[in-house]
Amino acid sequence: MTADWNWRSREYTGRSDMYLQTEKQQRLWQETLSGLLESQGQGTLDILDVGTGPGFLALQFAQMGHQVTGLDLSPNMIEIATEKAAERQLNCTFLQGDAEALPFPDASFDVVANRHLLWTLPNPGRAIREWVRVLKPGGKLLIMDGDWTNRNLSQKQKMRIFMGHTLTFLTKGTIPWKGKGRGYDDMSHMLPFSGVEPGKVIALMEAAGIEELKEYDVQHLLAADAESFPLAYRLSFIDSHRRFIVAGYKHS
Template sequence: MDGLADGSNFNLRDEIKAYWSERAATFDQSPGHEIFSEEEREAWHRLIVGHLGEGRGRTALDLASGTGVVSLLLDDLGFNVTGMDWAEPMLERARAKAKARGRVITFRLGDAENTMEPDNRYDVITNRHLVWTLVDPQAAFAEWLRILKPGGSVLIVDGDFVNTTPFERLVQKLANLTQRMGFTRPLAMHQPPQLMETHRSILSRVHFAGGARAEAVVELLKKAGFQDITIDTDMRRIHRAQAKHMGFWKGMARGAQHRYAIKATKAA
């Protein structure tokens, strides 16, 4: 998994880091990345509180924090937040965003699979759309268990971005048809074709190349030693809010995708 990639002197982890560094400039332009409405913000707050409770000063590590979207949500709720990402351009935007909003959040350069954090450091760990990119999720989950305090929890928000549902495929056919007939325009692309190809190449070589199904993630969490694991597939409030800022067909498909939140706890 982590060998040299196609004659390059980058290994797979280096490629992933370089990809997200390049994506940083346009990351916040996409609905589903940045938050574009108070309705969506409130939906995220509800999801987080439902699984982790209010912050009340508890320590939270937001892994693969990107431009700080989830870190800011945690700060809204009263957590003492550290964001960690291994793409410095993402961190630069996250720091600027927090400063502009008057927030006190620490953003740190680091690897989600090897955080270098001390044992039993955090009350909660969060991540969004990280697990599907992990080269070695089993090692990553063991690392997260190590740095959580006893009784602490991880909240994973992710999805299967490989396997499409029959409804998604139908929606895509209708979208293509209406575009050919001139009734709708193609969706605006927030990354050039070369980066899209890089994304496909990376996805084909990570651990979850076949799709990060919730059940497969749960099995690895169990092996790492996590307990009291729950899968929440009710993301409807978030998806409805996001759909209002997407093209019609993409918004239709969003709710049919296999997206989920998983909460898992370290033994007290």
């Protein structure tokens, strides 16, 4: 896994940056994240971004003035996130580690967050128990993910994806999601959760001791992406995979 994510780190970063390329996307993310943290009070929060990648969430939380730690399996991702924090003069700590066995004592963080991580993990239930372990009582767990498989798509959506992939192939010579012969498919046999559904995530969070669970709408974020993504990417990706944010609290 580490080698795979190291290998795709730069290409992934380019794609990840597309979600924050316009002022509107940046503003909507800031508003969404502020709303999600509102319940935790006004002060500086200790936040862990697990599977931080190029620091998508970590850098935004740091920009909001919080004390942020970003953890990732891939040293290349950690290097990129560290570079980005330095460029923006943001004070974040980035370190290598495993989301399923965190190198932190119990009750270390006010908030544990992650985006697009759960589907990559061989043991999602174990990971969620770890995230709850390092949360302080009253702390908040935020999970953002999506059903990245194509299993529930209509013929029309499948046709759009095909057109998007064809356009990318014709203009860039690469097949999206496959890179240069390696791809996410290589890992899928190890990943029970490659199509993450909010109901299954909520069940695992509940089993790990998270309460007051709520699913949040992300349509406003997707709509802003649709306005800014290049055509090929929009055709093959936007609105074809159900995405969600679920959050809840560790009981006090």
